[in-house]
Amino acid sequence: MRKAAFASALVIGVIAALALLAPAIAPFDPLEQHLENNYARPSLEHPFGTDDLGRDVWSRLLFGARVSLGIAFASVGLALVVGTGVGLLSAYYGGLADAALMRLMDVLLAFPGILLGIAVVVVLGNGVENTAIAVAVMSTPTFARLVRGSALSILERDHVVAARALGASAARVIFGQVLPNALTPIVVASTLQLGTAILIASGLSFLGLGVQPPYPEWGAMLSKGRELVRSTPVAAIAPGAFLTLLVLSFSLLGDGLRDFLDPRERARDVV
Amino acid sequence: MLRYLARRLLEALLALLFTSVLVFSLIHLIPGDPARLVAGLEAGPEVVERIRSDLGLDRPLPIQYGSFLGGALRGELGTSIRTGLPVLREILDRFPYTLGIALGAIVLAVVTGIGTGIFAAMRHNRVGDALTMVAALLAVSTPSYWLGLMLMLLFSLSLGLLPSIGIASPAHYVLPILTLGAQSGGIISRMTRAAMLDVLGQDFLRAARARGETERSVILRHALGNALIPVLSIVGLRFGNLIAGAVLVESVFAIPGVGRLLVDAVLWRDYPMIQGTMLFVAALFILVNAGTDVLYAVVDPRIRGSK
Numbered sequence: 001m002r003k004a005a006f007a008s009a010l011v012i013g014v015i016a017a018l019a020l021l022a023p024a025i026a027p028f029d030p031l032e033q034h035l036e037n038n039y040a041r042p043s044l045e046h047p048f049g050t051d052d053l054g055r056d057v058w059s060r061l062l063f064g065a066r067v068s069l070g071i072a073f074a075s076v077g078l079a080l081v082v083g084t085g086v087g088l089l090s091a092y093y094g095g096l097a098d099a100a101l102m103r104l105m106d107v108l109l110a111f112p113g114i115l116l117g118i119a120v121v122v123v124l125g126n127g128v129e130n131t132a133i134a135v136a137v138m139s140t141p142t143f144a145r146l147v148r149g150s151a152l153s154i155l156e157r158d159h160v161v162a163a164r165a166l167g168a169s170a171a172r173v174i175f176g177q178v179l180p181n182a183l184t185p186i187v188v189a190s191t192l193q194l195g196t197a198i199l200i201a202s203g204l205s206f207l208g209l210g211v212q213p214p215y216p217e218w219g220a221m222l223s224k225g226r227e228l229v230r231s232t233p234v235a236a237i238a239p240g241a242f243l244t245l246l247v248l249s250f251s252l253l254g255d256g257l258r259d260f261l262d263p264r265e266r267a268r269d270v271v
Numbered sequence: 272m273l274r275y276l277a278r279r280l281l282e283a284l285l286a287l288l289f290t291s292v293l294v295f296s297l298i299h300l301i302p303g304d305p306a307r308l309v310a311g312l313e314a315g316p317e318v319v320e321r322i323r324s325d326l327g328l329d330r331p332l333p334i335q336y337g338s339f340l341g342g343a344l345r346g347e348l349g350t351s352i353r354t355g356l357p358v359l360r361e362i363l364d365r366f367p368y369t370l371g372i373a374l375g376a377i378v379l380a381v382v383t384g385i386g387t388g389i390f391a392a393m394r395h396n397r398v399g400d401a402l403t404m405v406a407a408l409l410a411v412s413t414p415s416y417w418l419g420l421m422l423m424l425l426f427s428l429s430l431g432l433l434p435s436i437g438i439a440s441p442a443h444y445v446l447p448i449l450t451l452g453a454q455s456g457g458i459i460s461r462m463t464r465a466a467m468l469d470v471l472g473q474d475f476l477r478a479a480r481a482r483g484e485t486e487r488s489v490i491l492r493h494a495l496g497n498a499l500i501p502v503l504s505i506v507g508l509r510f511g512n513l514i515a516g517a518v519l520v521e522s523v524f525a526i527p528g529v530g531r532l533l534v535d536a537v538l539w540r541d542y543p544m545i546q547g548t549m550l551f552v553a554a555l556f557i558l559v560n561a562g563t564d565v566l567y568a569v570v571d572p573r574i575r576g577s578k
Contacts, residue, residue, distance in 0.1 A: 107289035110557050112515030115533075115549060119293070122537055122545055123300045199414055203519055206416045207534050225420045226436075226523070233424055240417025248412035 005256020008249035015246055019065035028056035030063040030216045039231040049232040051224060053214075057235045060216035061242060067128060067217040068243070072197040075135035076190055082136070083143025084186065088174050090144070091151035102148065105141035113138045117200050121209045128217075131210040135197045146189050150182040157181075188258040195250035202243055218243050275568050283561035290553045294546050295339045299332070309542050311352050343550060349543035353536070358547035362529055366551075368438055369528035372520065373513040375444055376452035380513075381506055384456045388463025388502075389495065395468060403460065410457030415516060419450040419523035436525040443524075451520045455509040462505050466498040500571045507563020511556035 018025070027045075034054035042049045048057035086105065090098040108116065120134035154160060160177045168176070202219025204210030211217035218239040225236035298305045306323035307314075314322075323329050326349075327338055342348065348358035391403040423446060427435035434443050470476070471494055479489045518530030525531075529548055536544035 103285070103289070107286055107293065110286040110290065110560070111293070111553055112512055112556055114518055115515050115552060115556075118518075118533065118537060119297060119549060122297055195412065202414060203416065206414075206519065207522055209534070209537055219414075219416075222414075222417055222420065225417070226423075229420055229424050230428060236420055236424070240414060240420065243417060244409070244413045247414070248408065251408065251412055 002256060004252045008252040011245060011249040015065055018062055019069050022062040022066055026059035026062045028059040030060040031214050042234050048238045049235045051235055052227055060221060061238055064216040064218045064221055067211055068198055071132045071201045072194050074132040075197045076139060076193050078136035079139035080143055080190055083140040084147045086144040087147025088151055091148045092170060092174055105144045108141040113200050114203055117204050118209060126209055126212055128211050131201050131204055135201050139193050146185055147182055150185050151178045154178050154181045184261045188254055191250055191257055192254035195247040198247055276565060279561055279564050283557055286557045287554055291340055294550045295336050298542050348547035351541055351544045353539050353541045358543050362548060362551050365527055365529050365532050368526050369517045369530060372444060372447045372451055373517055375448035376513050377510045379448055379452035380455035380459050384459025385463050388460040389467055391464040392467035407457040407460040410453045415450050416519045416523050418453055419520055422446050422449055438526045447520050447524045451513055451516060459505060463502050466501050470494045470498045504563055504567045507559055511559040514555055515552055
């Protein structure tokens with residue numbers, strides 16, 4: 001398991017490096033069209049061929065990694081901050097605030113992820129930022145529920161009860177005692193959620209509701225897949241293969257981190 | 272049991288109520304005039320005004336919500352801007368396709384998931400176990416829309432065995448069902464394996480073996496029955512997800528189901544259709560999940576007493 005987690009971290013690192021270096025290493029402008037050279041088969045010049053507009057697929061993959069990873073990190077970061085805040089407040093104050101916030105989170109959880117993403121896109125419109133917000137809205141309840149659960153059990157611990165009895169302020173208890181002790185499940189959930197975020201964001205783009213053409217994003221690139229699958233199959237295969245590899249890596253890394261950071265979880269590891 | 276049933280039913284009703292508020296709010300959260308949104312950008316001012324008064328958009332929000340909810344309960348979900356047909360009729364016309372592939376996918380996922388999960392558990396820490404779990408993890412991580420394209424490439428374009436798009440014959444269902452069922456199959460397989468491993472270590476199995484029961488009877492009669500209880504909850508949850516996941520698969524295979532209807536409605540800004548399809552799919556998801564929980568409580572008495 002540990003080897004798989006290391007390999008996954010390496011894969012994520014390589015893809016992230018390729019994404020960061022895209023402007024320097026991409027052989028072509030990802031938006032530049034060469035209609036005279038469309039549907040080109042893989043060659044030394046175009047390792048993954050060209051698409052229907054003659055754009056270099058490898059360059060689009062590199063720049064697409066920036067968009068896909070950018071949306072994933074931005075959305076999970078946003079969901080992490082909001083969800084953790086909601087979870088901590090719910091656990092600390094309890095009562096009506098807890099009940100109201102958790103019912104709201106339940107409703108968001110009761111909505112299938114892709115449907116919630118579509119609902120947010122309906123309200124905000126499409127585009128890179130709105131896709132990230134849509135995925136963040138979908139991921140927030142996961143963090144809120146998780147953090148609330150962890151915080152409730154940490155608040156019962158003797159050292160926290162003692163701190164509160166000594167008159168420690170809410171901020172001091174939350175940031176000094178509860179949050180540091182709840183970090184392990186938060187780190188694990190964030191890693192696992194990154195994979196889900198990539199799947200949902202690229203799913204929205206695939207449907208034409210997320211990142212819009214001509215910008216390269218792996219899901220958006222796949223939406224052309226049905227046209228490309230006959231002429232240049234590799235152009236349809238490559239974005240999906242990268243997506244699968246990245247999602248799989250985040251999943252394995254999340255599992256590995258859980259084992260590494262909290263060995264007790266190993267026994268409860270179900271899915 | 273009755274208390275549990277009542278509580279679960281109440282929770283489902285609450286979720287449905289919140290869902291209706293969310294779906295109702297959609298049109299009011301979009302910047303701009305809701306009447307203009309419903310009428311469409313091409314409509315003249317008199318049409319916009321007529322729609323405003325027809326839909327009661329000039330009335331206070333709580334009253335608007337009341338009539339939206341009342342209409343939804345009577346099955347009146349408005350009229351599509353794009354086709355001029357009643358929203359519910361369009362949904363019900365398309366639903367059989369979505370239900371067909373979702374049912375096929377859940378049957379496939381349950382059969383392969385439970386089968387491979389048991390297989391892996393019986394070969395714990397051996398090659399068969401590792402290979403099965405790698406396959407399951409791949410199935411979970413692969414985006415359905417890409418898997419669909421790859422299956423299309425292999426079975427339709429290369430081998431010519433199956434039709435690629437549309438839903439004209441039973442053969443057209445094969446690839447969408449495989450595509451939609453793969454991820455759930457992977458999840459159920461991992462869940463079954465974990466549940467079986469949990470049960471296989473327990474004393475009552477040792478007791479059954481000590482009584483001289485055959486290994487087959489120990490596995491099928493004692494272990495599987497107990498292991499399947501937690502798997503059941505995941506099956507129901509997956510079915511709800513499959514109905515929603517059909518949105519993507521229907522787009523890959525150009526299937527005119529409810530999912531495709533929703534995506535087209537969003538692209539065409541057909542707001543009554545967006546609200547109707549969202550309410551329909553979300554309500555179905557919530558009811559299936561509630562039904563699963565109740566069924567779970569029927570087969571596992573420990574659940575009723577918990578929480």
